[in-house]
Amino acid sequence: MSVSIGQPVPDFTAQATGDTTVNLAALKGKQVVIYFYPKASTPGCTTEGGDFRDRKADFEAANTVILGVSRDGIRAQENFKAKQAFNFELISDKDETVCGLFDVIKLKKLYGKEHLGIERSTFLIDAEGKLAQEWRKVKVAGHAQEVLEAAQELAG
Template identity: 80%
Template sequence: MSVSLGQSVSDFSAPATGDKTIRLSDFKGKQVVIYFYPKDSTPGCTTEGGDFRDRKAAFDEANTVILGVSRDGLRAHENFKAKQEFNFDLISDKDETLCQLFDVIKTKKLYGKEHLGIERSTFLIDDNGKLAREWRGVKVPGHVDEVLEAAQRLNTG
């Protein structure tokens, strides 16, 4: 069952960079941005991650944690994070638990062939663990600014 706007997001536990296990409950009292992206070290995903990296201080000021999620393994995540100097953790969702919770696996077409993949999506969870905003089918340019604005509004609201 996937999460809906205004509903509490189920606590989850997932492996992340820095040899961590991340639990949503670890961030009680903070807002959380979870962004799903298709694949490490691809152009759009590198740009999107870089935009989050470059605005992290503003997200921190808005009491908001950033987490990136894809189905890549931890080794790929560690390399991607180090190479791009990401200042937030990346979660490995190889078993698609989080992908299913947020309903981001969609049929995509590549070179005329259909396959299942992650639809670029971002979710903003409020400081009480409820889903406050969602963006699906994200286009990278300008997206992080929109998410930041929503996080700042939610934090002052």
């Protein structure tokens, strides 16, 4: 079962950085951007996170919370967040609960070997908790700006 546009996103609770627990239902009334990235502290993921970090004030002005998700453990997420000065929480999804909900675990090829990993993807959830937009197979360049514009449009 995976989320689809216009449908309510099932509630989930997940461990996040800053000694917090993210509960999707508790964020109702705000728009939520959930972006999935393959691995903390890798070049593409660092760039993508930085792009979201640098636009946080604009996302907040559009009533939008940013959450990053990967399968890294909480310690790796904390280190990544601190080193990059990310101003939003990162979810540690080691058991792939959140990844499964959004169907982002895909068969990938790296150096000729196949493995299951996170396909870089972003989801925009409206203030009612419904999936408003999704981006799959994301290319990092310009992506955060595109998501910001969609969030601003959705916020009216």
